[in-house]
Amino acid sequence: MADKSFLSWPFFEDRHRQLAERLEAWCAKNLPVDHHDVDAACRELVQKLGRDGWLKATAFDTDNPGPLDVRTLCITRETLARHDGLADFAFAMQGLGTGALSLFGTPEQQQWLSKTRAGKAISAFALSEPRSGSDVANTEMTATRDGDSYVLSGEKTWISNGGIADLYVVFARTGEAPGAKGLSAFLVPGDAKGLGIAERLEVIAPHPLARLSFDQVRLPASALIGRPGDGFRIAMSVLDVFRSTVGAAALGFARRALDESIKRVAERKLFGAPMAELQMVQGHIADMALDVDAAALLVYRAAWTKDMGAARVTREAAMAKLFATDKAQEVIDKAVQLHGGDGVRKGHIVESLYREIRALRIYEGASDVQKVVIARQVMGAA
Numbered sequence: 001m002a003d004k005s006f007l008s009w010p011f012f013e014d015r016h017r018q019l020a021e022r023l024e025a026w027c028a029k030n031l032p033v034d035h036h037d038v039d040a041a042c043r044e045l046v047q048k049l050g051r052d053g054w055l056k057a058t059a060f061d062t063d064n065p066g067p068l069d070v071r072t073l074c075i076t077r078e079t080l081a082r083h084d085g086l087a088d089f090a091f092a093m094q095g096l097g098t099g100a101l102s103l104f105g106t107p108e109q110q111q112w113l114s115k116t117r118a119g120k121a122i123s124a125f126a127l128s129e130p131r132s133g134s135d136v137a138n139t140e141m142t143a144t145r146d147g148d149s150y151v152l153s154g155e156k157t158w159i160s161n162g163g164i165a166d167l168y169v170v171f172a173r174t175g176e177a178p179g180a181k182g183l184s185a186f187l188v189p190g191d192a193k194g195l196g197i198a199e200r201l202e203v204i205a206p207h208p209l210a211r212l213s214f215d216q217v218r219l220p221a222s223a224l225i226g227r228p229g230d231g232f233r234i235a236m237s238v239l240d241v242f243r244s245t246v247g248a249a250a251l252g253f254a255r256r257a258l259d260e261s262i263k264r265v266a267e268r269k270l271f272g273a274p275m276a277e278l279q280m281v282q283g284h285i286a287d288m289a290l291d292v293d294a295a296a297l298l299v300y301r302a303a304w305t306k307d308m309g310a311a312r313v314t315r316e317a318a319m320a321k322l323f324a325t326d327k328a329q330e331v332i333d334k335a336v337q338l339h340g341g342d343g344v345r346k347g348h349i350v351e352s353l354y355r356e357i358r359a360l361r362i363y364e365g366a367s368d369v370q371k372v373v374i375a376r377q378v379m380g381a382a
């Protein structure tokens with residue numbers, strides 16, 4: 001049984017505690033799903049999460065306007081990740097994919113949100129390219145104005161939900177200025193003419209992922225999100241909301257690894273006694289618990305700060321993502337070690353956690369990038 005004592009921290013309100021309890025019961029009943037066909041699994045997860053109301057938190061509610069509640073996003077991601085990494089992925093992408101619409105969309109563009117919040121449309125966020133991942137300023141895809149249209153040409157890669165998404169938020173160069181200041185964001189329907197799947201990408205923790213080709217994709221001018229040249233600012237504002245939630249997912253994986261390890265060392269006998277009686281084992285468990293609690297403090301500090309109305313939480317979110325993902329990797333590695341041979345057996349829960357955690361230290365800003373962000377923030381403030 002996962003430790004829930006963090007829910008008594010002052011970062012939360014009673015509605016968050018109730019949400020955690022209800023979601024726990026939902027997860028016990030509905031997760032994990034069969035992962036053999038990841039496209040089908042993701043569609044099923046989005047449909048079920050939408051049907052039962054969990055996706056409402058992922059996007060702006062046009063009937064009841066208000067900011068996204070980052071603590072709700074984080075508690076949900078942590079809980080889903082503890083039960084099923086793919087369920088966390090399905091939930092997270094509905095938010096990341098529509099973040100630009102929630103924050104900057106026109107009322108017409110925001111009509112998509114009632115569908116994504118109900119699990120009736122799947123969304124994706126398309127920023128990375130073959131030659132620009134960390135270096136967003138180097139984006140090469142172009143969006144050329146042609147009368148009342150924009151024409152998009154180029155490639156995007158590593159796009160989660162690529163191939164199954166109903167809508168993509170795509171960042172392309174419109175050229176108002178060199179580098180990051182010459183990018184704009186566009187809403188692209190999944191069935192737009194000229195948008196194709198160039199390649200499906202397989203990774204160690206499978207989920208729908210693709211390289212996309214844009215061959216003269218013509219969009220009405222109303223597909224522009226925000227103003228021309230605002231693309232980088234929009235992408236960074238979206239990441240400002242969702243980056244700490246990546247830390248929350250890592251926290252969920254780490255908590256599961258800790259739980260599995262506590263169970264394992266209590267049950268497994270070594271040298272005539274439970275493993276749990278060996279002091280070196282206790283040392284590992286203590287290190288894991290410490291890292292989990294420290295990560296939780298940073299994640300929920302970032303979420304609370306944003307929910308309290310901070311315009312930007314760049315430093316807090318970067319610290320939360322960096323620490324929670326790096327430490328989750330260490331916690332899970334210790335869990336594998338404590339499980340001995342079973343820890344590397346295909347299909348064992350700690351083996352799958354070992355694969356699940358790795359990409360979180362790369363996407364939405366690699367760990368090294370988070371260090372650069374933190375250093376700039378603290379040196380700039382000094």
Ligand SMILES: Cc1cc2nc3c(=O)[nH]c(=O)nc-3n(C[C@H](O)[C@H](O)[C@H](O)COP(=O)(O)OP(=O)(O)OC[C@H]3O[C@@H](n4cnc5c(N)ncnc54)[C@H](O)[C@@H]3O)c2cc1C
Binds near residue numbers: 157367
């Ligand atoms: C599973 C997965 C899902 C993804 N989903 C999406 C998605 O939905 N949408 C999307 O747009 N992108 C997505 N990405 C892409 C992801 O954001 C990029 O992979 C990431 O930004 C790194 O870019 P890159 O792979 O081009 O690596 P590079 O930019 O080539 O960087 C390689 C490494 O260099 C190091 N590095 C980078 N910058 C610095 C620095 N300033 N100082 C020191 N070291 C540095 C880091 O260790 C980094 O990992 C996904 C990636 C993965 C693996």
